[in-house]
Amino acid sequence: MTNEHNDHMEDWALHAYVDGELSAEQRAEVEALMARDPEAARKVADWKRQREFLKTAFDGVLDEPVPQQLAAALRERTAHPRISPWLAMAAAVLLLLFGGLGGWFLKGETAPVTVADLGQQALEAHSVYAVEVRHPVEVPGADKDHLQAWLSKRVGTAFKVPDLTEQGYTLLGGRLLSGDEGPAALLMYEDQKGQRVSVVLASPGTDMDTALKLQESGKLIACAWQDGKLAVAVAGEMARDPMMVLSKAVYEKLEG
């Protein structure tokens, strides 16, 4: 904190001061800086005031009575399906995530896994797990043999974990996306820049070959197909062309 002008490091120290992130010693340094630099003192005052404004605007919520619907949700043994545009999608994920429970959750309904469904499920699962810094997967890529055996067994159709090294992706690992009724495997890969892609595999109980189908949701894109007994979807944040190239590579690796 020798430079008294607006360099970023100094601003960051001021933010950290406002947010209580500093040690006593560091706080003293910032206070000394504020004493000799009115601009620094003003910034700190501004940001503290912003914190107060946020509290003033939203703390009232803490004293509101809890709405009936929320109290009821807590009393339920488990979730009720509700008709809301995005819950319908969430239900698809839940079905995938909790296949065993899911069948019961949707009162015995089990949606057939079509290629489009799998693409959507891959988009959802990717958006949930790709952001996980610490636990994106259950079994790390280092245990590839175990991962392959375990997920093949649970999915019900044997497959080979695709090696995407040539495409620039390293296997992070995998996880199971459901219980007994809708088993699916998620494999996650990461490139050198930390960009992640997911490959989701399921066994829909039919034997057919389909074309590749692209689906987009915001910045995410998925490409799904069925090849024999195995339905496959690749999801990630990229443009259509690279997704097609990557999907074809996954297709070939699974075949070979």
Place this chain on the structure above:
Amino acid sequence: MDFRRQLSAELPVLRRFARALTGDPALADDLVQDCLERAMLKSHLYDASRPLRAWLFTMLRNLHISGIRRSGRATVVKTVDDLADGEGAVPPEQENRLAAGSVSDALNRLSPQHREVIVLVGLEEMSYRDVSEILGVPVGTIMSRLSRAREQMRQLLEDRGYTGLRRVK
């Protein structure tokens, strides 16, 4: 403590977080409800050595983001860059009587990325480290988003006539 009782204890804070994240009371409570349902279904995945609140925030925030992605709802009405000079300004005599609505309105104009950081740090008082885990990005990114978000908030509040936030040139 019973998991449901723990959830119940977090409910007021969870509602505040959702309200600030969405700016819409009905939407916020829908999110909270879905978050609770999901939390109960996934309770076996909760690592009890970590704070429940951060786990719930992560879940609620991810539900919110996938809601935005899917429907385009809650997109930013107007970002700070779109604002013409003085648009939305209130007469100077109202300064220092900043209505809660103005803060909420200013938050609405931030990008979702800036908004969630300023809400988690400034309102929910989460540590940078916790916010980094909740959002899945490094602490350095949190700090630069926070810095930009606060600068935009300052400008937005100033546009709404709150001159107390004006920087000395």
